Amino acid sequence: MRGIMADATGSAPRLEEVRNRIAAAAKAAGRQPEDVRLVAVSKTFEAPDIIPVIEAGQRCFGENRVQEAMRKWPELKARYGGLELHLIGPLQTNKAADAVAFFDAIQSVDRPKLAEILAREMTKQNRRRSLYIQVNTGDESQKAGVSIADCDRFIRSCLETLKLPVVGLMCIPPVGADPSPHFRLLADIAKRHGLRRLSMGMSSDYEPAIACGATDVRVGSAIFGSR
Ligand SMILES: *Cc1c(COP(=O)(O)O)cnc(C)c1O
Secondary structure, rough: OOHHHHHHHHHHHHHHHHHOOOOOOHHOOOHHHHEEEEEEEOOOOOOOOOOHHOOOOOOEEEEHHHHHHHHHHHHHHHHHOOEEEEEOOOOHHHHHHHHHOOOOOEEEEOOOOHHHHHHHHHHHOOOOOOOEEEOOOOOOOOOOOOHHHHHHHHHHHHHHHHOEOOOOOOEEOOOOOHHHHHHHHHHHHHHOOOOEEOOOOOOOOOHHHHOOOEEEEEEEEHHHHOO
16 A cells, blocks of 8 residues: 555655745746745545655645545644645535535635535535636546636636635646646636636646746645655
């Protein structure tokens, strides 16, 4: 299993390298390194792999499944202060209540039904979570995210009708495509809605994402190793 196979001693230096590369990419783009948040994607990894990364100072983590996160993180949250968890994977409506209870941010809001349920749950639980709307910038049929054609209307309804605390947008460009046009498209959509945060860029493309304005990069394998 992961905890035994993975090289736990390697993740701290890899984290350091990712941090340095984020800072360099930010400076190259004329931006401040602090303006780019690293979301360390710990999906499929267990506590023995995650702890060295926390102990190296990382506090913001991304998980793609509600149940996996709820199994792994309570103990870590009890042991370490200041942790912030982002849900970055698709969210089913029947897990929305758990997601609102457990995550500090939900980056995968992508359809009206889910938006309505999140609005209701946040009211019911008296919790406001930072939300990102996921846009399917490649209009890929198998991929989560609101389509390009529907995104303006959906974003407006989240902000104006549901009054959701939407802070930004998220995208995952198609595999094998040049990601930069997708990043620029996401930045344009965010700009016309006055949204400040852009969650874009993963292990293979966080540097071009930062050049295009990413405020949140979601990096997994470059820190934790291959899954
Ligand atoms: C797994 C995942 C990542 C991290 O991917 P890496 O290539 O390992 O950096 C980022 N975003 C989402 C939505 C993911 O599911």
